Amino acid sequence: MEMEYDFAFFGEMFFRTFSLWWVILPAIFLGLVVGAIPGFSAANTIIILLPMTLAMDPEIGLTFMVALYASSRMGAGIPAILVNIPGTAGAAATPLDGYPMTKNGRGQQALAMSFTASIAGGLLTTVIALFSLPWLSQIAYYLHSVEMIVIMFFGISLIATIAAKDTLKGLIAGFFGLMIGFIGTDVVYETPRGTFGFLELYDKVPLIPALVGLFAVSEAFAIIENRSIVSENGLSTMKKSSWAKTFEGVRIAGTKWWHIIWNSLIGLIIGVVPGAGAAIASFVAYQQSKTFSKTPELYGTGHVEGLIAPESANNGVTSGTLVPLLVIGIPGGATAAIMLVVLQFHGVTVGPDLFMTSPELAFGPFMAMAVTYALMIIMVLPLARYMSNITVVSTVYMAPIIIAFTLVGSFVPRAYLFDMNLALIFGVIGYVARKTGYHVAAILIGVILGPLMETYFLRALRMSEGDIMVIFSSSIGNTLWVFLIISMALPYIIEKRRNKDVTIVTND
């Protein structure tokens, strides 16, 4: 069956999504709030609200999550600019020029510039991703079991090398996650494996308790170390923000339109790569913006381009991370991984077939993102001034709320008490991982990819009558193996060259 995607189809989809404004508006508001809380994220919030999203119709639930995700990206820039504390890692490059602007008495302008760059960048890349999806989805038809095995390895290795500071730790976390993902009965022979005798694990490790434990519970135990999320200096800085010169900020950002387009496209491309994400994209954007700038010496002193580059790039990532999720079923990041969990809970299989069977679910997230950015234009500027006040909520109240609501949330899908215990065990693993430099996102993506990888292995082996060399039998697969090896080796080569340079300079 061939399906036509024309302007009429997209127009109908847009209005269909726009009719869900009653879901999108509260999600935007919530996303801005949680995005502004350092150490908190859209992923954590979606986990906390899982009982609600699981109870919703999949299309409405997905729209809610996407709107929250997109707006939280923008919310993360607020404390980054005002108090030099990025709300998420994706906004880590924002304070480099945003905070000096605040110190120079241009905080309000900086916020307005940040919002303009975020909305314009996010909207543009969403539209590009939306119209290129039908072609991107065709790529997936060339990917069979063998290629998918390599892609799974690719995804986990990229997350290991990019997300973690120490590649070896990233690989250990990712492969440990894969092994956890193998728990349960095998697809063909239904032999129980690695279940510790628990019947509740025969049907694989349930993903929601894993998510809750690794992200929310471990985070709650970690944040109680500080009385408040914001430092004393940050608190006094926040009290000085005002609403003057907002429109001047929008105008200044508008004059840098080419800069916004270029950097948001960098974000989109990096976002499509599983495991890359906003933190990498914003630093890459900042770095290249400075490199090609006529005034590189102004970067770091409160330069407009230095603020616009990371903000438009990290919003470009938002639509990019959804592309691998919907086209090949591999989540591009933690939030996309949670969306995958919710879709799986509703029995929706993500991949190229989704564009034929449920186009409203396949294109829906991008439409939701476009509508979200459109609504944020009128909503965000008057609201954002007050959003950063949430950062002063004490961890004394924050941590118990996170633990109580997320643990009960892990009980909901299967109604097993066992799942709450499992969430707590994952919470302890997540806490140890956070404290010792292992990335919890790598473990989680391993848990998600484990069963998929095994299924592709089994299919490939059955077709090749048990010949293990089948994983090297496809030219696309072999090309991907080469890329995988290069991507693994490159960071070491670069690091070695850097160390060599350092040694030479030190000896001189």
Added chain:
Amino acid sequence: MVFNLVKKNQIQDTESRSIGSELIIPIIGFFFTIYYFYTIIDAPWTAQVAAFIVGALLIMFIIIFIIRSVKSINMGHGSLNFENLIKPKALVPKRLIILGITIAFIFIVPHLGFTITTFLFLAIAMMVLNNFQNKRFIIFLSATLSLGGYLLFIVAFDTRFPAGPFEIFMKGFF
């Protein structure tokens, strides 16, 4: 730029790593993999192969990490302690109490239901973390949140939260 790299290297060299705590995840991973292999010894070849490949790679990474850790200890860049896992030490008792309350929460919630158990958990945990100050505010906040959660998740969204005496009693009204 180059000066920064030298400085960064010097900082990394002078910082002592808590290698004992860094070994926890690899050791758990190692023993779990061995246990997993044990459970698939008699399984058909096609059901073993993915786990054997991934498990073997994981064990290889763990061995490399252990060798690297031993080298770091010998060079004086780290020690076999659990410092970064428990610091700040002053918070260890509170953290253990919260863990204990969380375990109790899991075991009590099927009997007392979501609303009552959440109220008790929030009130006790917040009081412990707040050194038993602002008791009235904490009780008010805990009651508001647990009732709000009940109204949102159970009444509005009909979510399968654990039901107890409060939920059964309130069923007559909603």
